[in-house]
Amino acid sequence: MKACELRRFPFFTRIATMGVMASNQTDIAVIGAGVVGLSCAIRLREAGRRVTVFAERRTPNTTSDKSGAIFSPFRMPGQAAALEWTRASHAAFAELAATRSVESGVTFGPMREFFRAPVDGDPWWAGIVRDYERLRDVPAPYADVLRAVLPKIIVRRYIQWLESRFIQELHGRIEDGRVSSFDAVFARGFDTIINCTGVGAAALRRVRIGRCLARPRRLPRRARSMI
Numbered sequence: 229m230k231a232c233e234l235r236r237f238p239f240f241t242r243i244a245t246m247g248v249m250a251s252n253q254t255d256i257a258v259i260g261a262g263v264v265g266l267s268c269a270i271r272l273r274e275a276g277r278r279v280t281v282f283a284e285r286r287t288p289n290t291t292s293d294k295s296g297a298i299f300s301p302f303r304m305p306g307q308a309a310a311l312e313w314t315r316a317s318h319a320a321f322a323e324l325a326a327t328r329s330v331e332s333g334v335t336f337g338p339m340r341e342f343f344r345a346p347v348d349g350d351p352w353w354a355g356i357v358r359d360y361e362r363l364r365d366v367p368a369p370y371a372d373v374l375r376a377v378l379p380k381i382i383v384r385r386y387i388q389w390l391e392s393r394f395i396q397e398l399h400g401r402i403e404d405g406r407v408s409s410f411d412a413v414f415a416r417g418f419d420t421i422i423n424c425t426g427v428g429a430a431a432l433r434r435v436r437i438g439r440c441l442a443r444p445r446r447l448p449r450r451a452r453s454m455i
């Protein structure tokens with residue numbers, strides 16, 4: 229058997245559980261149109277909030293479009309929040325696979341993870357996923373193999389579907405272009421900013437003071453929300 233070592237990314241285990249923390253009356257800016265930004269924007273629109281997405285790049289040119297989209301809770305610690313995220317995300321993907329599989333690109337299929345060192349007990353997520361088992365026949369040089377039926381996502385189709393769901397079904401707005409500072413967005417009248425800029429997040433958090441870049445200790449100002 230050819231061993232497939234799954235890369236372990238936590239993101240696709242968490243995506244369906246984005247919290248909605250802004251009040252009903254606020255104008256919300258979501259910065260970023262990758263999987264995180266679009267998922268946030270959709271959940272906010274579904275909750276009846278006014279949302280504008282700002283994005284320098286859109287599908288198919290985001291990092292999210294390039295990801296393997298493997299649903300893998302393997303690296304997250306088994307804390308209560310992680311358990312809840314994983315359970316809710318799994319349920320959300322199960323619903324998509326059952327109801328909108330073709331458009332969203334979400335299906336379920338068996339995945340195996342191969343471990344070089346023995347795994348101590350069953351992992352914390354074993355009770356959430358479908359058909360979890362430890363394989364008895366473990367090929368050398370591995371010590372353990374875990375198998376489960378997990379969401380499989382055709383990622384580019386999924387991101388395109390998120391974008392079209394946000395714009396066409398939920399009548400959300402996307403403005404193309406780079407955001408250079410949070411203050412510029414607040415100055416447009418938005419009360420709440422949700423920063424979903426992926427690896428760009430660190431750069432955006434810095435503000436220019438004179439000729440230097442600095443990380444402000446406290447953002448935002450004037451009773452606005454930054455998430």
Ligand SMILES: Cc1cc2nc3c(=O)[nH]c(=O)nc-3n(C[C@H](O)[C@H](O)[C@H](O)COP(=O)(O)OP(=O)(O)OC[C@H]3O[C@@H](n4cnc5c(N)ncnc54)[C@H](O)[C@@H]3O)c2cc1C
Nearest residue numbers: 237240260261262264284285292295296297298407426428
């Ligand atoms: C090769 C590869 C394989 C991967 N495989 C997996 C996997 O199997 N499972 C998994 O869970 N994860 C995987 N990942 C990780 C996953 O892709 C990322 O965690 C996820 O895509 C991050 O999504 P995001 O929306 O936060 O960021 P991005 O997809 O990077 O989106 C960021 C958005 O913010 C915008 N932006 C950034 N800065 C600004 C700015 N200043 N102004 C305006 N817009 C801005 C960008 O243009 C873009 O629209 C993989 C990553 C790579 C590279």
